[in-house]
Amino acid sequence: MAECGASGSGSSGDSLDKSITLPPDEIFRNLENAKRFAIDIGGSLTKLAYYSTVQHKVAKVRSFDHSDKDTEQDHEPPYEISVQEEVTARLHFVKFENTYIEACLDFIKDHLVNTETKVIQATGGGAYKFKDLIEEKLQLKVDKEDVMTCLIKGCNFVLKNIPQEAFVYQKGSNPEFRFQTHQPSVFPYLLVSVGSGVSIVKVETEDRFEWIGGSSIGGGTFWGLGALLTKTKSFDELLHLASRGQHANVDMLVQDIYGGAHQTLGLSGNLIASSFGKSATADTEFSKEDMAKSLLHMISNDIGQLACLYAKLHCLDRVYFGGFFIRGHPVTMRTITYSINFFSKGEVQALFLRHEGYLGAIGAFLKGAEQDNPNQYSWEENYAGSSGLMSSSPELCPTQRARSGTFDLLEMDRLERPLVNLPLLLDPSSYVPDTVDLTDDALARKYWLTCFEEALDGVVKRAVASQPGSVDAAERAEKFRQKYWDKLQTLRYQPFAYGTLTVRSLLDTREHCLNEFNFPDPYSKVKQKDNGVALKCFQRVIHSLDALGWEERQLALVKGLLAGNVFDWGAKAVSDVLESDPQFGFEEAKRKLQERPWLVDSYSNWLQRLKGPPHKCALIFADNSGVDVILGVFPFVRELLSRGTEVILACNSGPALNDVTYSESLIVAERIAAMDPVVRSALREERLLLTRTGSSSPCLDLSRLDKGLAVLVRERGADLVVIEGMGRAVHTNYHAALRCESLKLAVIKNSWLAERLGGRLFSVIFKYEVPAE
């Protein structure tokens, strides 16, 4: 294996001895458990895929044995936490230049412990060329897979599993990348693959697709003809030339034919009448740049025109472009987009894919893994292990060039359960979870990136403290810091790297990075303690609530929900107070709350509604552990139950900050049931149901929820959705439209956000919405 040496030293040749800029074990991770290899070898890039398992620590909570009732009160913590090893499935995809292929195969061979694997699925034009090398190095039989089938399988996979996969590219606008919302159905669509030639495929279902046309004028034409015209050898160089050229020096434009009259005739003078038309009529020398540009326009326009004609004929408006001609090159994305807009008069959108380069490898892998049926699972992009979309435009980001000699990674985690839409979404196809698009809003982006940078020290400290017995906790925490810091820096320059940048994606990325370094739940101890304290106060709170009159009680319940929500370790303003003043109590929190009228205040309507008939079933998304869920949410739940409303309480499947997890909620409910007959009977009679959201994020994406939750919602006929907390009700879902009544409540624990919304710190959002008839 090549040593990790100075980068760039091998930039000259096609030799296979280039040094690799990353330690190989950080590229080909988890090889020891790897199985099911697939490889896609293109003209210049190799994409390797494998399936592996990741063993990592998870914090498990377990109720103490309550058979001995007397000892219960003596236990300080309400439950015990144990750290266990858990094995999860992960897909690894690595993209590198063909020149590294031998070195990479050597590395894989040396680290491949698992000998079960006998074959490797191979696709791409180079699969044939490297067949012998692969078979010799890896001792695996090469099984060739059809290129287009792989491409389409891969495309279906990313469109289904990566919410922000497809984007439109708008040069010059801000942001240049506009990501499409996750569509409930990805079919039908048109896939235009621009490799050496062009293939146009209509995809109707997972397994049904049809090659409907193609063109021989593609990337190979650009490269081949470009090489002849400009004596430039590499594709990237050609693109670079093209980006600096003036095509009007070579092309015959309408204005060249019509003179100035095009204006009076209503013609656009800048349209190309004849590509390379001027090179036929003049004896002048043409610059390489101008010819490359003219060629780029000629080919892009032609592809765009054909794609539009096919889209129109087959009545398709979603057209995805892929292939090495596109490969994230802003220059070609721009010209293709222009062409599509021009020829379709805006009716067809040119869509590009973030993981376009991986489609073949993903598809080949899926072909080989059919018996494992990977398509029955939901998968999730792991932000910690994925490089994200890099701009390959030299002028867009000069630092990018240094990356060309390195490796691009994509990792996808298998989720235990499939994810689906919340059935109560008004319009799933237009639902956007996030409230603020940070790619769009430069000021907000700057603020939040800085905010996350500043909070990083605290997170590191918390992570170390959560594992007092671990010898390498400090070291791992430091690695986490470095990783997340790097991600934040990447996002400053490439906010589009993982799709639309949002507060949610920043939070999720942090969770992924923490998991990466085996800090599965840094807040487990904090949550344990908070839950213990809050449980002790539960009965007192219930008594005082029960003493109130009906109308007073309703307000107190809502205030309790809000006050509980102040207990949020995720908010820096609060964690500062909590760190310095552990006695910061529930009452104190209530005092901090803004007085009515709140910043957003539809409480009166809610109260009015409560005077009416009870809801059939309420779906509540809980937020934090401790005071929030125990003293805020449960009394509210209890009141709904007393009214005759069934309640589905949905908590996160996995840990995120101090958010209450599903397993914690089970214990908490059990403990409360022991104290409270209303909750006890409701649990027993299944009028109170606890379920998991399917998420491990402090935010909430209603289009990716656990299937079990969706089933419950349908079965019980939920007609009220309560979303609590800044992450779930403000950063996300603030504008979410539902088909039933909804309550979105939160305390704004961030002064910048409060200011943006026109309020102060600890301003209250109480948003009660009734769908229009």
Added chain:
Amino acid sequence: MFFCSGWIAAEEATRAPALGAWLGRQRFLLRMGAGRLGAPMERHCGVAATSASSVREPTPGGPDGRRREPLRRRANSASASAVGASASAEGVRRDRPGSYSGATSASRQRVESLRKKRPLFPWFGLDIGGTLVKLVYFEPKDITAEEEEEEVESLKSIRKYLTSNVAYGSTGIRDVHLELKDLTLCGRKGNLHFIRFPTHDMPAFIQMGRDKNFSSLHTVFCATGGGAYKFEEDFLTIGDLQLCKLDELDCLIKGILYIDSVGFNGRSQCYYFENPADSEKCQKLPFDLRNPYPLLLVNIGSGVSILAVYSKDNYKRVTGTSLGGGTFFGLCCLLTGCTTFEEALEMASRGDSTKVDKLVRDIYGGDYERFGLPGWAVASSFGNMMSKEKREAVSKEDLARATLITITNNIGSIARMCALNEDVRSWVPQTSKEGSCQHLEFFANF
């Protein structure tokens, strides 16, 4: 079905706009009340040929690379490099058919004064394209002695000059083989001549008009093509000549429909290729255009315009492409150093494009069965040129040939898609996978 016309498709067709320009003017006169012109043209003067072609599946590639077929080329095809006047810029859309714009009032007055008479000689039609100017000249052969006497000196000299030469200056050429003899137009018998010269010599042409004192003839110069606009000012200020500008697409269709009814000196102008993929059986057959609508008209000039024609005066421009004759010629100039269109074609006739293009079999070793693509289909035009060794191994002829095939295949693909989209479906003959070589034939057979 669709027509291909223009300077790549079939050289005769390039005359259609120029002729149409003249005819368009006749129609105008008709509208103005020149009664006797209303009668159908007795002895039609035919000009433009149109190539009707069977269409084929647009394979990602093109012509059968295995059978490299020598291009049959007529000696006189040297005259082929005329530009179909239509500016085929993408998106150029015509809402109004033929319009007089600009300094029309003066010409209208003049036309008014001509009401009772047929237009004065000389009869010209001018199509000023992006690359070439096409000039149609009607030479009356039935001049009476009386007329001969009346004929002013300058008119006489124009007639003599145009009809007694085949080349004008260093770049003007009269395509003698296209000449239509002994036809009747507006009640006059005569021959129709076709002359072309490069658009960049337009200033010299205008200067000549000034030197020969054209303006004294009080003729109306009917002109179409983009250059009719571009050079209008020059005609007026330098030559003291007013152009009667006519819409080029209007002229194109008028010209094509007209000449179709006429035939080329007794032969049909519209033809198609049967068994185009089979060099043995391939033959050029006349196509019956008596009931042609709807039809797709593919006009290949510097660029390409595609029109859907529903009736004589109901048509729309569907689309166009910038990959046209100008692209073929332009790229050939850059790649081979050739200087004339004829030279480019000649080279193309001798080349082997399979050395330049990457075929399906180069990638898959044979047919790509998953999608039913034959191994000989072109997968990537110029795709082999990505490799340095292969770049060094090709000849200029190979490059010219590949350029030709790239452009023609692409036009075929787009035309076929337009035919489907515009629902001229019923006119698209059964598509055949192998039928890729007829496009080549357009080139090859003039």
